[in-house]
Amino acid sequence: MPLHLNLFHEQQKQLAERKRDPLKLGFYAMGALTALFVIFYLVKFGTSASLNNQLSAKRAEFAKKYEVPLKNADIREKELAHTTTAANALTARIDGRFYWAPLLEVLGHTTPREVQIVSFNGNSEPKEKMVNFTLEGVAADRGRGPRDTAEQFRVALGNNLNEKYGAGAATVRFRSGALDETMATVTLDGQTKATAKFTIEIALRKQPSATPAPAITTTR
Amino acid sequence: MNKLTKDQIQKIFLSSLLMAGLIYCYFVFLIGPLNASQERAKKEIADLDAKIAASSKRLGRMRSSEEQARLSSNVLDQVNAMIPAGEPIAWFPPRMRAFFDRQGIKETTTRLDRREKLSEELGDFALCYWTIELPAVEFTPFGIALAGLENEEPLLEITRVAITTTLENPEKQHISLGATTVLH
Numbered sequence: 001m002p003l004h005l006n007l008f009h010e011q012q013k014q015l016a017e018r019k020r021d022p023l024k025l026g027f028y029a030m031g032a033l034t035a036l037f038v039i040f041y042l043v044k045f046g047t048s049a050s051l052n053n054q055l056s057a058k059r060a061e062f063a064k065k066y067e068v069p070l071k072n073a074d075i076r077e078k079e080l081a082h083t084t085t086a087a088n089a090l091t092a093r094i095d096g097r098f099y100w101a102p103l104l105e106v107l108g109h110t111t112p113r114e115v116q117i118v119s120f121n122g123n124s125e126p127k128e129k130m131v132n133f134t135l136e137g138v139a140a141d142r143g144r145g146p147r148d149t150a151e152q153f154r155v156a157l158g159n160n161l162n163e164k165y166g167a168g169a170a171t172v173r174f175r176s177g178a179l180d181e182t183m184a185t186v187t188l189d190g191q192t193k194a195t196a197k198f199t200i201e202i203a204l205r206k207q208p209s210a211t212p213a214p215a216i217t218t219t220r
Numbered sequence: 221m222n223k224l225t226k227d228q229i230q231k232i233f234l235s236s237l238l239m240a241g242l243i244y245c246y247f248v249f250l251i252g253p254l255n256a257s258q259e260r261a262k263k264e265i266a267d268l269d270a271k272i273a274a275s276s277k278r279l280g281r282m283r284s285s286e287e288q289a290r291l292s293s294n295v296l297d298q299v300n301a302m303i304p305a306g307e308p309i310a311w312f313p314p315r316m317r318a319f320f321d322r323q324g325i326k327e328t329t330t331r332l333d334r335r336e337k338l339s340e341e342l343g344d345f346a347l348c349y350w351t352i353e354l355p356a357v358e359f360t361p362f363g364i365a366l367a368g369l370e371n372e373e374p375l376l377e378i379t380r381v382a383i384t385t386t387l388e389n390p391e392k393q394h395i396s397l398g399a400t401t402v403l404h
Contacts, residue, residue, distance in 0.1 A: 022228050026235025030242055037246050044254050051261040058268040066275040073282050080282075080289040085341045087292030090299055090402065097377045101367030104381075108363065116390070120383035126400065133381075 098124040098131055098206050106164050107135075110157045114140040114149050114188065124206070131204045134175070139196050140186050146196035150179055154200055165204060175199040299402070302375055308332070308348050308403050316352055319372070323365035329353045338402060349379075350399045356392040359383075375402040 006012070018024075100122070111117060115137055122133030139150035154172055161170035178199035185192045224232070304311045313330035320328040333349040354362065362383075370378065380398030 021231065022224075023231035023235055026231070026238065030235070030239055033239070034242065037242075037250075041246075041250055041254070044251065044258075048254050048258045048261070051258055051265070055261045055265050055268070058265055058272070062268055062272055062275070066272060066279070069279055070275055073278065077282065077285065080285045082341075083289045083296065084285070084292045086344065087295040089339060089341045090345070091295060093377075093402065094374045097370070097374075099367075099370050100378050100381050101363055101370055104359075104363045104366065108359065116385070117383075118385050120381065122381045123398075124377075124379050126377060126379065 093126070096126075096206075100124075102164065103131075103133075103161075103204070106160050107157070110153070110160045112142075112149075112153065112156075114142050114193075115153045116140075116186075129206055131206055133202050133204070135198075135200045135202070137198055137200075138182075138184075138186070139198060140188055140193040141195070146181060146194050147179060150174075150196055150198040154198075157200070157202070161202070161204060169205040171203045173201055175201050299375065300404075303403055308335075308401070312348070312350065312401065316350075319369060320354065320365060323368060324361060325354055325357050325365055327355050329355075333398075335403075342402075344404065346403050348401050348403050350401065352397040352399060354395040354397070356389065357395055358392060362393070362395055373401075376400070 103122075107117070107120070116139075117135055117137040119136045120133065122131060124131040137150075137153075139146045139153060142149045142152075154174065158170055158172035161172065162168065179196060180198075181194065181196045184195050186195055187193070304315075309332050312332075316330045317328045320326075330350055330352045333351055335346055335348045337343065338345045338347045357365075366378070366381075369376065377400050378397055379400055380396070382396040384394045386392070386394065
């Protein structure tokens with residue numbers, strides 16, 4: 001068996017040691033890691049740049065489309081609100097008026113031949129919810145005494161007003177102590193009749209109507 | 221297995237130290253700020269989106285308010301068109317006289333009682349209080365005239381009606397009306 005002598009074993013050992021040098025291997029690993037880090041960083045940077053572009057675009061959109069109109073909107077809104085409020089208030093005022101003609105129509109229909117209205121006084125303050133009016137008149141006897149004629153008139157007036165303005169809208173009552181028989185008489189259909197004076201107070205709840213009622217057509 | 225020499229151990233330690241330093245610097249000085257910047261951008265985008273949505277909604281409301289105001293403006297124009305120019309005392313009494321004349325009611329007198337600001341929201345308008353006297357009129361023609369007046373004059377509101385019958389002439393009544401009108 002031939003004898004082999006390795007005369008370079010020292011050099012080979014050194015070469016192998018250089019190949020396994022931990023520092024060198026460490027640098028290789030760091031190089032690889034750095035390359036990965038660079039790639040990761042570039043990806044991240046790209047995402048970040050894209051987000052910043054989006055942000056700039058949004059800012060530009062906001063400044064162009066909204067910033068100036070919004071600044072003007074405050075002033076314009078006040079002007080618009082003023083116009084709208086004024087128009088609404090005027091419309092409410094016009095629609096909320098109390099119409100007297102329909103009331104007089106009811107009065108004209110209700111008053112019988114035996115009742116003569118001497119005076120009518122009514123008030124409707126725009127801010128009040130009620131209309132108050134007072135009727136003074138003379139009632140002639142219809143067979144059951146003049147007081148009964150006045151009472152029938154009061155009841156009929158109350159019924160007709162409640163029918164026209166809604167149930168419970170009108171309160172019709174004699175003023176305290178204001179239904180008195182008088183010494184005076186009247187002649188109706190050739191007959192002399194006893195009379196009574198009365199004062200009726202009426203409180204009527206306002207009901208705003210969109211359109212006025214037609215003109216009255218009764219005759220007295 | 222060869223045992224590590226002291227030199228190798230030192231080199232491994234040095235490599236590990238450098239690696240740790242690299243990782244630390246990478247995350248702290250490069251990735252950290254980038255992440256923070258991304259988060260900030262995302263938050264700002266979300267804020268801006270919300271702001272744009274709110275602004276868009278508000279401008280939409282403004283547009284509908286504009287439409288509403290256009291209708292309101294028409295109402296105000298109509299009301300303004302119903303109010304003649306000049307001092308009301310100069311034109312309102314003749315207007316009332318002409319109206320009742322057309323209804324066959326003569327000798328109407330109208331006088332101005334007072335004038336006041338209508339309300340805060342209607343600062344451009346004033347309210348005039350009038351008394352209209354009809355000295356001798358029958359009930360039915362008066363009722364017809366009153367209905368016509370209330371129909372023809374939307375800015376006029378009758379606030380008081382006083383009807384008195386005189387014994388001398390029971391067919392004719394003396395009528396006093398209190399009225400308010402909306403004016404400039």
